[in-house]
Amino acid sequence: MIKKTYQIEGMECGMCAMRLQELEDMLPGVQTVEASYRKGEMVVVFDENLVNDGAIADGVVRLGYQVVERK
Amino acid sequence: MPEIILALITGLTTGGLSCLAVQGGLLASSLAHQIENDVAGGTGGRQPRLALPIGLFLLAKVTAYTLLGFLLGAFGSMIQLNNTARAVLQFAIGIFMIGNALRILNAHPFFRIFSFEPPAFITRLVRKQAKKSDWLTPVTLGVMTVLIPCGITQVMMVAAIGSGSPLMGAALLAAFTLGTTPLFFAVSYAAARLGSALEKRFMTAAAVLVLVLGLVAIDSGLNLAGAPFSISGLLSTNAAPAQVQTVAEPTAAADPNVLTIEVKNNGYQPNLMHAPANTALKLRLVSNKVYSCSLSFVIPALNIEQILPNTGEVTLDLPPQAAGTTLRYSCSMGMYTGKIVFDG
Numbered sequence: 001m002i003k004k005t006y007q008i009e010g011m012e013c014g015m016c017a018m019r020l021q022e023l024e025d026m027l028p029g030v031q032t033v034e035a036s037y038r039k040g041e042m043v044v045v046f047d048e049n050l051v052n053d054g055a056i057a058d059g060v061v062r063l064g065y066q067v068v069e070r071k
Numbered sequence: 072m073p074e075i076i077l078a079l080i081t082g083l084t085t086g087g088l089s090c091l092a093v094q095g096g097l098l099a100s101s102l103a104h105q106i107e108n109d110v111a112g113g114t115g116g117r118q119p120r121l122a123l124p125i126g127l128f129l130l131a132k133v134t135a136y137t138l139l140g141f142l143l144g145a146f147g148s149m150i151q152l153n154n155t156a157r158a159v160l161q162f163a164i165g166i167f168m169i170g171n172a173l174r175i176l177n178a179h180p181f182f183r184i185f186s187f188e189p190p191a192f193i194t195r196l197v198r199k200q201a202k203k204s205d206w207l208t209p210v211t212l213g214v215m216t217v218l219i220p221c222g223i224t225q226v227m228m229v230a231a232i233g234s235g236s237p238l239m240g241a242a243l244l245a246a247f248t249l250g251t252t253p254l255f256f257a258v259s260y261a262a263a264r265l266g267s268a269l270e271k272r273f274m275t276a277a278a279v280l281v282l283v284l285g286l287v288a289i290d291s292g293l294n295l296a297g298a299p300f301s302i303s304g305l306l307s308t309n310a311a312p313a314q315v316q317t318v319a320e321p322t323a324a325a326d327p328n329v330l331t332i333e334v335k336n337n338g339y340q341p342n343l344m345h346a347p348a349n350t351a352l353k354l355r356l357v358s359n360k361v362y363s364c365s366l367s368f369v370i371p372a373l374n375i376e377q378i379l380p381n382t383g384e385v386t387l388d389l390p391p392q393a394a395g396t397t398l399r400y401s402c403s404m405g406m407y408t409g410k411i412v413f414d415g
Contacts, residue, residue: 012175014186015221018194034191038183 001031003045006056010065011037023059027051030059074234074287074406075246078227081280082250124209129252131213136224137245139217140231144240147232154295154371154403157235161292161405164233168226168285175278187225193218224248226281233288234404239364291405297371299397301408326353330389330411332400334358334365334379339400342409348394354387367403376403 011017017035020042024033029050035042044056057067147160167185174182197215200208220228227247231240286302293301327347333340334356346352356368358379366379379385392398394415401408 012177013221014188015219017188017191018198018219021191021194021198024195032191037186037188040180040183 001045002048003043004053005041005043006060007041007068008035008060008065009040009068011035011040013037016065017042019063020060020065022063023056026059026062027055030056074230075239075242077280077284077287078230078243079246079250081223081227081284082247083253124206125256127206128209128213129255131210132216133245133248133252135214135217136248137241139228140244141237141241143228143231143244144234144237147235147240148237154369154374154376157403158292158295158371158405160233160235161288161295164229165285165287165289165292167229168281168288171223171226172278172282172285175281176275187220189219223281226284230284230288294399294401294405294408295369295371295403297399299399329353329355329386331355331357332409334361334368336361336363336365338365338407339409344409344411345414346389346392346411348396348413348415349391351391352389354389356385356387358382358384363407364402364404365407368400369403370398370400372398 008020011020014037017037020035021033023030023044027046029047031045031047033042033044042060046056060067170182170185173179174185197212197219200211200215224247227244231243234240234243290302328350330344330346330352332344332354356377356379358366359382361379361381366381368377368379369375373389375387377385377387389398389411392413394413396413398411398413399408400410
C-alpha cells in the first residue's frame, strides 16, 4: 500500500470531496480517499500492484474533476 | 418575515442545486436497485415507482432540517445575551455569508475557509447507506443530509442561529428546504444532472442572493448597534417624500409630550418623528394583532429592550435629549427601523 496526494481542479464545494470518495468503489486497489475542498487536494491510499496513477487520474476525470499535479 | 421569504426563494431558485449534485446522486443510486427490480419484473413499460421514495426522502429531509433549525434557533437564543451581542452576531453572519458568496463566485481560493467539510467517516457512512435498497433507505438518507449540508444550506443554518428564536430558526430552514424540494424532485425523478454550464449560472445566481442576505445581515447589525448609517436608513431617508404621512405628528391634541408609535407586522409607523429637545417625553407603543419581530423593540442608545404584547400598549419614559440628537429604534433583529429627531 502506498499513500499519494493529488492536486485536484474543479472542486466547487465541500461535497465534491465526498464525490471523489467514490473512487474507493470504482477502482479495485484503492483503499481510502480523503479529499479536501479547502486544500484542493485528495490523499489516496492504494495498492500499486492493482491500480496506478493513470487509472486514478482517469477515475477523477470520470467524476468530473482533473488531477493537475501529483505530489 | 422577509427573511423567511428570501430563504424560500433561495431554496426555490438556486439553493437546491448546490446540494443536488451530491444528494441527488445519492438518492438516484439508492433508487437504482428499485428501478432494476421493476425493469426485471416487467412493469409493462410503466414508470418505476420512484415518486414515493423520492417523496419520502424529501419529507424526511424537510422534517430533519426543520428540527435542526429549531435547535439552532434555540442555541442562538441562548447565546444572544444582549443587544451588543446580537449586533456582533449579525456582523459575523454577514461576513460568513459574503465570504461564502465570494467562495462560490471563485473570487479567490482564500474564501474556501468559509466552507465546512464533513469528516470523511461521515461522508463514507452516508455513501454506504445509499447503496442499500430497502424502503427505509430514502428516509434514512433524507435525515442524513443534515450531516452533509451544502454551502448554501450552511449559510441558512448560520442564519437560523442568528434568528435567536427556535421558531424562526425552524421556519427559516423549513422554508429553505421546502424551496429546494420542487427542483430536487424534478431532477431526481428525471435521474439526470443539469448541464454544467446551466449549473454554473444557477450557482452564480445563488451567490448573488447570498451576497444580498449577507448585506442584509450586516445592515441589521448596524441598526442594532444604533449606527447613524445603514443601508435601510439611507433608503428610508432617500424615500422620504413617499413617507410624508409617516412623519411624526406628536399627539398634540392630547398631550404634546407623548409620542405614539404604531407597531405593525412590517415595521413602525411613523418611522421618523420630530420631538422637542430638553423635555422629558413618554413613548407610547401601540400594537394590534402583531406577530412579527417588530414586537421586540430596542433603542440601543438608551439601552431600552422592550418586548411588546401582540395587542396592547406599552409606555416608555424618554429622558430629555439635547437639540440635534437623533434616537434610533429598531426591532431586535435590526430589520425594522425608525428614528426620533430632537429639535431645538
